[in-house]
Amino acid sequence: MNGVQVSTTVNGDVEEFVCHPGETLLEVLRNRLGLTGAKEGCGTGDCGACSVIVDGQLVCSCLVLGAEVEGRKVATVEGLADGNRLHPLQDKFLEHAALQCGICTPGFLVAAKALLDDNPDPTEEEIRYALAGNLCRCTGYDKIVRAVDAAAAELRKSSKKKASGRKK
Amino acid sequence: MKFGVGQPVPRLEDPRLITGSGRFTDDVNLPDQLYMAIARSPYPHGSIASIDTDAAEAAAGVVAVYTAADIESLGGMPCRAVLKDRQGNPCFIPKRPLLAEGRVRFVGEPVAAVVARTRTEARDAAELVLLEVEDLPAVVDLNAAAAAEATVLHEAHGSNLAIHYENGDEAAWEAAAAAAAHRVQVSLVNNRVAPSPLEPRAAVGHYANGTFTLYNPSQGAFAQQGVLARAIFDEPLESIRVISGETGGGFGIRGEVHPEAALTLFASRALGAPVKWHGDRSEMFLSDSHGRDNLTRADLALDESGRALGVRIETLANLGAYCSAVGPFVPTMAGGRVVGTVYRLPALYHSVRCLYTNTMPVAAYRGAGRPEACYVMERLMDEAARQLGIGRDEIRRRNFIPSSAMPFVNHSGVSISSGEFEATMDLALERADWAGFERRRRRSEGLGRLRGIGLGYYVESSGGGPEEEARVRIHPDGSAEVIVGTYSHGQGHETAFAQILSDTFGIEFDKIRFIQGDTAFVKFGGGTGGSRSSQMGGIAVKRAGEGVIEQGRAVAAELLQSEPGRVTYEAAVYRLDDASAQVSLADVARAAETAQFGGEGLAETHRYDRGAGTYTFPNGAHVAEVEIDPDTGVLHICRYTAVDDCGRVINPLLAAGQVHGGVVQGLGQALLENVVYDTDGQLLTGSFLDYAMPFADAMPDVDVSFNEVLDPNNELGVKGIGEGGACGAPPALVNAALHALASRGVTAIDMPLTPEKLWRAANGLSLQERAG
Ligand code: FES
Ligand code: FES
Numbered sequence: 001m002n003g004v005q006v007s008t009t010v011n012g013d014v015e016e017f018v019c020h021p022g023e024t025l026l027e028v029l030r031n032r033l034g035l036t037g038a039k040e041g042c043g044t045g046d047c048g049a050c051s052v053i054v055d056g057q058l059v060c061s062c063l064v065l066g067a068e069v070e071g072r073k074v075a076t077v078e079g080l081a082d083g084n085r086l087h088p089l090q091d092k093f094l095e096h097a098a099l100q101c102g103i104c105t106p107g108f109l110v111a112a113k114a115l116l117d118d119n120p121d122p123t124e125e126e127i128r129y130a131l132a133g134n135l136c137r138c139t140g141y142d143k144i145v146r147a148v149d150a151a152a153a154e155l156r157k158s159s160k161k162k163a164s165g166r167k168k
Numbered sequence: 169m170k171f172g173v174g175q176p177v178p179r180l181e182d183p184r185l186i187t188g189s190g191r192f193t194d195d196v197n198l199p200d201q202l203y204m205a206i207a208r209s210p211y212p213h214g215s216i217a218s219i220d221t222d223a224a225e226a227a228a229g230v231v232a233v234y235t236a237a238d239i240e241s242l243g244g245m246p247c248r249a250v251l252k253d254r255q256g257n258p259c260f261i262p263k264r265p266l267l268a269e270g271r272v273r274f275v276g277e278p279v280a281a282v283v284a285r286t287r288t289e290a291r292d293a294a295e296l297v298l299l300e301v302e303d304l305p306a307v308v309d310l311n312a313a314a315a316a317e318a319t320v321l322h323e324a325h326g327s328n329l330a331i332h333y334e335n336g337d338e339a340a341w342e343a344a345a346a347a348a349a350h351r352v353q354v355s356l357v358n359n360r361v362a363p364s365p366l367e368p369r370a371a372v373g374h375y376a377n378g379t380f381t382l383y384n385p386s387q388g389a390f391a392q393q394g395v396l397a398r399a400i401f402d403e404p405l406e407s408i409r410v411i412s413g414e415t416g417g418g419f420g421i422r423g424e425v426h427p428e429a430a431l432t433l434f435a436s437r438a439l440g441a442p443v444k445w446h447g448d449r450s451e452m453f454l455s456d457s458h459g460r461d462n463l464t465r466a467d468l469a470l471d472e473s474g475r476a477l478g479v480r481i482e483t484l485a486n487l488g489a490y491c492s493a494v495g496p497f498v499p500t501m502a503g504g505r506v507v508g509t510v511y512r513l514p515a516l517y518h519s520v521r522c523l524y525t526n527t528m529p530v531a532a533y534r535g536a537g538r539p540e541a542c543y544v545m546e547r548l549m550d551e552a553a554r555q556l557g558i559g560r561d562e563i564r565r566r567n568f569i570p571s572s573a574m575p576f577v578n579h580s581g582v583s584i585s586s587g588e589f590e591a592t593m594d595l596a597l598e599r600a601d602w603a604g605f606e607r608r609r610r611r612s613e614g615l616g617r618l619r620g621i622g623l624g625y626y627v628e629s630s631g632g633g634p635e636e637e638a639r640v641r642i643h644p645d646g647s648a649e650v651i652v653g654t655y656s657h658g659q660g661h662e663t664a665f666a667q668i669l670s671d672t673f674g675i676e677f678d679k680i681r682f683i684q685g686d687t688a689f690v691k692f693g694g695g696t697g698g699s700r701s702s703q704m705g706g707i708a709v710k711r712a713g714e715g716v717i718e719q720g721r722a723v724a725a726e727l728l729q730s731e732p733g734r735v736t737y738e739a740a741v742y743r744l745d746d747a748s749a750q751v752s753l754a755d756v757a758r759a760a761e762t763a764q765f766g767g768e769g770l771a772e773t774h775r776y777d778r779g780a781g782t783y784t785f786p787n788g789a790h791v792a793e794v795e796i797d798p799d800t801g802v803l804h805i806c807r808y809t810a811v812d813d814c815g816r817v818i819n820p821l822l823a824a825g826q827v828h829g830g831v832v833q834g835l836g837q838a839l840l841e842n843v844v845y846d847t848d849g850q851l852l853t854g855s856f857l858d859y860a861m862p863f864a865d866a867m868p869d870v871d872v873s874f875n876e877v878l879d880p881n882n883e884l885g886v887k888g889i890g891e892g893g894a895c896g897a898p899p900a901l902v903n904a905a906l907h908a909l910a911s912r913g914v915t916a917i918d919m920p921l922t923p924e925k926l927w928r929a930a931n932g933l934s935l936q937e938r939a940g
Binding site: 101134139 | 182183185187188189190192194195364365367368414415416417418419446448449822824825827828829830831832833855856857861863864865866867869893
């Protein structure tokens with residue numbers, strides 16, 4: 001095989017792998033690194049099930065080549081929780097039953113993370129717009145939107161606490 | 169009880185799914201597995217002259233290539249529908265081969281299976297399979313398929329008509345029509361949709377030591393096992409194990425056994441290695457079974473005051489090129505059970521012609537026949553209201569079957585057991601502020617927009633197959649295990665059934681373990697479909713649990729040296745009625761495993777039989793309010809209200825989720841979704857770019873509430889909630905759009921209501937211009 005040697009960071013860990021030049025990041029994550037949280041819903045950039053964050057940017061990993069992440073930082077759904085402590089988005093998805101079959105869920109969590117990193121206080125319209133690259137066939141989106149809204153509130157509360165803690 | 173029935177308990181299945189550790193079929197990889205790809209017909213119709221596999225066989229990494237000639241030992245995909253016409257002729261059901269035999273009949277029909285070392289190699293080689301056909305004219309349009317001179321898909325049969333199904337009394341209809349003061353007619357398209365669960369179909373087949381194991385998303389592993397064993401492989405049931413781990417949505421299509429799953433098993437047996445197949449999205453559009461696709465003309469006869477005297481409904485239903493497992497059942501009996509829906513109709517005649525065309529076979533899709541039946545009646549009611557100048561709520565009020573008339577036997581001989589149609593509608597009208605609409609309309613008008621509000625009332629007959637089984641066991645540590653034949657692919661049964669058991673036993677929620685979707689454990693079961701799980705699986709679970717408590721009572725009586733009649737049970741403890749002694753459920757379970765009590769442990773299997781021909785009747789009123797911009801044709805859903813009567817709500821969180829999902833699928837069909845074949849039979853909607861599914865930005869907040877009218881025929885009082893949204897949303901939305909367009913003189917429009925169509929309608933342009 002004419003492999004490409006790639007060195008990158010995935011969820012904070014340094015990863016080295018060799019892949020085909022034509023292999024997508026989605027394939028690399030799933031088949032070489034054993035990170036099967038990102039899913040293939042279409043392979044053409046239309047459903048968002050494969051969403052990951054590369055250097056702070058939300059991308060469809062089915063449209064990025066594995067070789068392209070050389071030297072970059074990749075964040076996937078597997079890195080969302082802090083050890084056993086779930087991320088507030090995950091907590092709120094649980095609490096609001098924002099998933100049914102769950103195949104789209106990793107993509108929504110990652111897309112929502114990218115939104116909240118950027119905009120900690122989104123309106124409902126902004127949430128719906130930001131998630132409009134992700135398809136869900138089961139939930140009708142209602143509970144997903146509410147869960148993201150609740151998680152945003154939660155994150156704002158804890159960052160305020162941190163900020164006022166620092167002041168003291 | 170905090171986690172019992174009626175509580176909004178968060179779902180047990182979620183933690184693994186939100187951390188990315190759910191195990192879907194494509195996440196399953198077996199050592200040394202090979203990969204399969206399918207070569208599909210690019211031709212809609214032709215007799216096969218040759219299939220040249222030489223180049224594919226010689227390609228890098230290829231291990232084997234199979235065509236129909238190589239799999240002669242396998243049977244075809246069976247159709248479960250048993251139907252006869254009025255003359256007693258059975259429905260014509262041709263063989264549906266796994267790989268095309270003699271002819272290809274739709275674009276995407278599997279022609280050859282290629283197995284190689286990697287997925288890429290298999291897919292590249294599949295493109296090298298050379299299919300040569302003598303072209304035959306493609307039959308795509310339903311009217312054309314019905315024509316006498318039409319090309320016939322299945323030559324031996326002589327026409328494309330599989331069955332002409334009839335119900336009701338045509339003479340009685342003629343008499344009602346002759347006596348009517350008013351006649352109202354509609355001509356409707358129920359558009360073809362692609363169910364498109366977000367997980368593409370996948371399969372991993374493994375044959376070893378005389379046993380086939382199939383990892384495969386499904387709506388119930390047991391049913392798949394039966395089809396594979398009996399119809400396809402002709403092997404004993406025990407020789408095939410089907411495991412459905414996580415399944416990424418079903419909506420009807422996963423009740424079907426598709427050919428690729430069987431082919432992975434065949435190839436694995438032939439090659440001595442596991443074989444994996446994972447379809448891509450375009451393949452799914454070509455080869456996942458489709459839904460709906462009816463053309464209907466309906467005629468309603470009314471008296472002077474707007475009371476219905478009778479209805480005639482005539483439908484052409486598209487089966488596609490072959491019968492799916494449920495094909496002709498869906499447009500006939502499945503929908504026919506509630507033909508006429510919630511209205512009193514002294515006379516009724518229902519006729520359905522099921523036709524073969526050169527398109528992908530059509531199967532069940534969320535609601536399966538019921539949404540179509542409801543769409544017809546709701547369009548008729550609105551049209552009658554318009555023509556007679558009666559309020560749209562008022563005309564329904566005058567025609568609803570009243571609760572006092574229930575149980576009400578309809579024209580299909582089905583007894584509608586309960587429902588408060590008028591009260592449910594009134595609740596919806598109130599929550600939607602139907603009365604305040606005019607004010608909002610004027611505001612929109614001021615902004616140059618057309619505003620409309622519409623109502624859709626639906627009833628379903630749900631429950632599916634009348635039998636379901638559950639096995640409940642109490643372990644010596646006091647925990648419970650439950651095995652059911654229904655199958656959760658997103659509905660949250662793990663949670664709902666645990667809630668039922670938690671109630672029955674009075675034990676902690678987290679002490680209940682749930683097993684489904686693996687035929688090594690599930691020995692019987694109808695799977696999930698037809699909104700049947702809570703009512704069928706739920707009752708089987710409850711009764712099995714109660715059986716266990718009774719068994720335990722006998723054991724406890726001996727342990728307490730008393731009579732079973734003196735032993736009470738509450739919250740995992742058996743007590744003597746004078747409270748002088750007690751023993752825990754765990755201790756009883758431990759004792760039951762000892763030789764003294766037969767050693768079988770505390771376990772009970774219950775097979776619940778609802779009784780053939782009986783159903784439950786979820787129903788509800790949905791109200792959509794829309795605004796249309798006449799300059800762009802863009803429709804905005806301002807407000808959506810759903811009031812559903814699904815009987816007892818086991819978990820409001822899960823039930824609301826089912827409503828949301830169903831409504832959005834219904835809105836998708838009404839607004840955006842349409843499978844299009846061109847006149848030559850080529851599929852034009854082969855990706856998410858061409859086939860528009862709703863995203864979050866275009867969907868409304870849905871106001872969900874329930875009017876719980878308990879089902880009188882089961883002890884949980886449940887009716888089912890899976891499909892109502894898909895029934896209520898299309899008529900609510902279309903009626904709202906037509907209400908908005910009324911000022912522009914528009915009285916009819918077909919789904920999907922794309923901006924172009926709405927723009928043309930709003931501006932007096934022909935709707936047909938672009939057709940073809
Ligand atoms: S799989 Fe990447 S967008 Fe659908
Ligand atoms: S939960 Fe099934 S696709 Fe979103």
